[in-house]
Structures are given as structure tokens and as C-alpha cells.
Amino acid sequence: MSRIGTTASLKIMKLVTGGAFLDSGDLGEVFMSKRELPAGVAVGDEVSVFLYRDSEAVLTGTTARPKAELGQCAFMKVVAVTKSGVFVDWGLPKDLFVPASEQYKPLEEGRSYVILVYLDERTGRLAGTAKLHSHLNEDGSGFVPGQxxxxxxxxxxxxxxxxxxxxxxxxxxxxxxxxxxxxxxxxxxxxxxxxxxxxxxxxxLLPPGLSGVDMLAGRIVEYLRANGGVAPLTDKSPSEHIAAAFGTSKSAFKKALGRLYKDRKIRLEPDRIVLID
Incomplete structure (x- = not known):
């Protein structure tokens, strides 16, 4: 069964001057603009379309693909702000509306946010929400470690x-x-x-059995080998210097140094780390 907000393969019922009407079963007729129709299509052919309601609430099919479909999330940029909500670019010509009630704080024009696409049952139209906790499950009992x-x-x-x-x-x-x-x-x-x-x-982000300390320790060794066995960093270096070199926190860096020192792979000096061959 076809659903608004999803992609479906629908059969062409009728060709008209402005485009075509497709059969979506329980949803009824779906209009598809002529500019969207593949060349040479005929009545009875199937086309793959994303289903949504346009600005006139007409059920419409498009070959364009949004950044997220119904129930999915994507990083979307705010392109317009109104008193009742904001509009975000989700990859279709018609921007997605995010009501003010679905914002955890006022969303700002020009900035991007993680938005979930949902169906507004009152209007029958797709909308967006930044209130992820209201729509996503926090009960992970169906998952298993290592998945x-x-x-x-x-x-x-x-x-x-x-x-x-x-x-x-x-x-x-x-x-x-x-x-x-x-x-x-x-x-x-x-x-x-x-x-x-x-x-x-x-x-x-690490495969099962591999710890973050192990991975960072390996990266530190690779860095030392690529730089003559020496790095001008220590466990007392500023956090920003450590982040610039390894993209990690000072706490994680110190743990990795401790692992390498314990394994006798490095020597710690007042102003640098030295790789032990």
C-alpha cells in the first residue's frame, strides 16, 4: 500500500496535457507534472515517485528524492522563518514546514538542524520536527551488542x-x-x-573488541613514525593542540599515552613524546 512521504512504483492511468495521473490504490489518483515524466512513457507504464501534497494540497508524485522520507531524519537548512514556524530545504522544490510547536528552541534562518519528517494527521501534509525525543524510541531492547x-x-x-x-x-x-x-x-x-x-x-564507532584507547594509541604511533619518531606534545599540552593533531580530547590522549608508556612503546620527556624502536 502506498503512503504519503514514501517512494512507490505506480502505474500511469491517464496522460493529460499537463502531465499524468497515477494509480496509488487506497490514496487515489496522484498527479505527476509533464516535466517529471520520463520520455516516451505510455498508459500502463510504471514510474517510481515520491508522494507528497503540494502547496494546493494536491497529492503529487515527483522523481526528485528528498533528504529524508516519512519517519526519517536528515540535516536540513532553514531557508525562511515565519511566525507560525520555519521552512527547511529537504531537497524538493516545495520546502518542508517545521511548526513552531515542533521546535525545541526557535530555529534560525541560515542554520542547519537535524529534522525528522512526519505526517500531520490534521492537515494530511508532511511536516518536520526538531523534537526528536517526541518521535523516536529510547527503548533499545530490540538491539544486540555488536550490531x-x-x-x-x-x-x-x-x-x-x-x-x-x-x-x-x-x-x-x-x-x-x-x-x-x-x-x-x-x-x-x-x-x-x-x-x-x-x-x-x-x-x-569502534568495531566490537576494539577500544577507543587502543585505536588512539595506534594513531599516535603512526604519527610518531611519520614525524621522525618525535611529537612536540605531552600530557600537559593545551587541549587545542592535542585536538588539532589527533582530533580527540586531552583526557583520551592521556589515557592513550599511558597505555603506550606502560607497553614501553614511547618515552615521555618534558616537552615531547619519543617513539622507542
């Missing part, structure tokens, strides 16, 4: 990075489980590290 997942970074906390998991759930990537800094709106592949007793998800 590979798609992540969209949607926020930050003192201990890590908040992420949308497979467009359905929310979870947290702890800083020690991310090889470097992550950006808001960034998509990455990750893994379920653990399902907590409260069923919330702990996530990691």
Missing part, C-alpha cells in the same frame, strides 16, 4: 554525542568510543556497544 547501525549525530552532552540510530531510536556515543570529534548532523556507521539495564543504547 552495526547507521548513526546521525543530533546533539552533544558532557560525556559524548547523542545520535539517531537507524532512523528509529536514540542513543549515546561516549567520547572514548569515538576516534575523534564528531560534528552535529554528521552521518557515520557505528555499533551497539551495550543495551543498559534501563534499555537505553550505548553506541560506539
Amino acid at each position: 552495526e547501525v547507521d548513526l546521525l549525530i543530533c546533539g552533544f552532552s558532557d560525556i559524548g554525542f547523542k545520535a539517531v540510530v537507524d532512523n528509529t531510536h536514540l542513543g549515546l556515543v561516549f567520547r572514548d568510543d569515538a576516534p575523534g570529534e564528531l560534528r552535529y548532523g554528521q552521518r557515520v556507521r557505528g555499533f551497539v556497544k551495550a543495551v543498559r539495564p534501563d534499555n537505553k543504547l550505548d553506541l560506539s
Whole structure:
């Protein structure tokens, strides 16, 4: 069954001057503009279209693909602000409306946010929301440790990075489980590290069995080998210098140095690290 906000393969019922009407079953007729029709199509042919309602509320099919379909999230830029809400660019000619009631704070023109596409039951139109917690599940009991997942970074906390998991759930990537800094709106592949007793998800960008300290320690050794066995950094170096070199926090850097020192792979001097051959 076809649904508004999704892509479907529909049969052409009728060709008209301005385009064609497609059969979407329970939804009824879908209009497709002539400029969207593939060349040489005929009645009875099938075309793959994304379904939405246009500015006149007409059920419409387009060959264009939005950044996110119904129930999915994407990083979208605000292109206009009104008293009742904002419009974001989601990849279609008709921008997506995000009502003021679906904003956790006023969204600003020119800035991008993680937005989820939902169907407004009152109007029958697609809309966007920045209130992810209201639409996504935090009960990760259906996941298993080690499971590979798609992540969209949607926020930050003192201990890590908040992420949308497979467009359905929310979870947290702890800083020690991310090889470097992550950006808001960034998509990455990750893994379920653990399902907590409260069923919330702990996530990691590292394959099962590999810790963030191990990965960072390996990167430090590679850096030293590429720079004559010496790096002008220590565990007392400014955080910004460490972040610039390795894209990680000072805390994680110190843990990795401790691991390497314990394994006798480096020598710590007052103003530098030296690789031990």
C-alpha cells in the first residue's frame, strides 16, 4: 500500500496535457507534472515517485528524492522563518514546514538542524520536527551488542554525542568510543556497544573488541613514525593542540599515552613524546 512521504512504483492511468495521473490504490489518483515524466512513457507504464501534497494540497508524485522520507531524519537548512514556524530545504522544490510547536528552541534562518519528517494527521501534509525525543524510541531492547547501525549525530552532552540510530531510536556515543570529534548532523556507521539495564543504547564507532584507547594509541604511533619518531606534545599540552593533531580530547590522549608508556612503546620527556624502536 502506498503512503504519503514514501517512494512507490505506480502505474500511469491517464496522460493529460499537463502531465499524468497515477494509480496509488487506497490514496487515489496522484498527479505527476509533464516535466517529471520520463520520455516516451505510455498508459500502463510504471514510474517510481515520491508522494507528497503540494502547496494546493494536491497529492503529487515527483522523481526528485528528498533528504529524508516519512519517519526519517536528515540535516536540513532553514531557508525562511515565519511566525507560525520555519521552512527547511529537504531537497524538493516545495520546502518542508517545521511548526513552531515542533521546535525545541526557535530555529534560525541560515542554520542547519537535524529534522525528522512526519505526517500531520490534521492537515494530511508532511511536516518536520526538531523534537526528536517526541518521535523516536529510547527503548533499545530490540538491539544486540555488536550490531552495526547507521548513526546521525543530533546533539552533544558532557560525556559524548547523542545520535539517531537507524532512523528509529536514540542513543549515546561516549567520547572514548569515538576516534575523534564528531560534528552535529554528521552521518557515520557505528555499533551497539551495550543495551543498559534501563534499555537505553550505548553506541560506539569502534568495531566490537576494539577500544577507543587502543585505536588512539595506534594513531599516535603512526604519527610518531611519520614525524621522525618525535611529537612536540605531552600530557600537559593545551587541549587545542592535542585536538588539532589527533582530533580527540586531552583526557583520551592521556589515557592513550599511558597505555603506550606502560607497553614501553614511547618515552615521555618534558616537552615531547619519543617513539622507542
